[in-house]
Amino acid sequence: MALQQLEHADDHMQECIDNCLEAAQVCEWCADACAGEGDEMARCIRLCRDVADIASLHARFMARNSGYHRELGELCADLCEECAAECEQHDHEHCQACAEVLPECAESCREMASA
Numbered sequence: 001m002a003l004q005q006l007e008h009a010d011d012h013m014q015e016c017i018d019n020c021l022e023a024a025q026v027c028e029w030c031a032d033a034c035a036g037e038g039d040e041m042a043r044c045i046r047l048c049r050d051v052a053d054i055a056s057l058h059a060r061f062m063a064r065n066s067g068y069h070r071e072l073g074e075l076c077a078d079l080c081e082e083c084a085a086e087c088e089q090h091d092h093e094h095c096q097a098c099a100e101v102l103p104e105c106a107e108s109c110r111e112m113a114s115a
Contacts, residue, residue, distance in 0.1 A: 012115065013062050016073070016108040020059040023080060023105040026097050027052040030087065033094040044090060047083040048098065054079050055105060062112065073113035080106035 031048035034041035058076045061069035084102035087095040 012108070012111060016105075016112045017059045017062050019101075019105040019108045020055040020062075020076065023101055024052045024056040024059070026094075026101045027055070027083065030092075030094040030098045033092065037092065041090070044083075044086050044095060047079070047086050051076075051079050051083045051102065058109065070113045070115070073109040077106040077109040077113065080109065 027048040031045045031052065034045045034048065054072070054076045058069065058072045061072050066072075080102040084099050084106070087098040087102070090096075
């Protein structure tokens with residue numbers, strides 16, 4: 001069954017799942033690329049890895065209609081915002097991609113958390 005076919009996933013939930021999966025992907029790319037940039041990227045790497053883990057977990061919680069996905073959505077939104085702020089400080093293409101993608105994920109996670 002494709003995620004788009006989940007009976008409990010309305011358009012907002014599906015959008016949030018998609019945003020979380022995109023955030024996880026871009027953060028994995030960024031963390032990997034930052035590893036080759038030197039020690040000054042340590043905070044960026046840690047935040048990107050945290051977002052990748054939490055965003056993918058949040059997507060899975062929504063997919064299974066977990067009763068805890070709202071709480072996890074708040075955490076995911078907070079981490080996305082913090083990571084985006086960190087990535088905005090760096091000129092690397094991968095960091096700029098994170099800074100572009102993560103605010104949308106944070107917004108949709110906050111919407112899901114408050115629904």
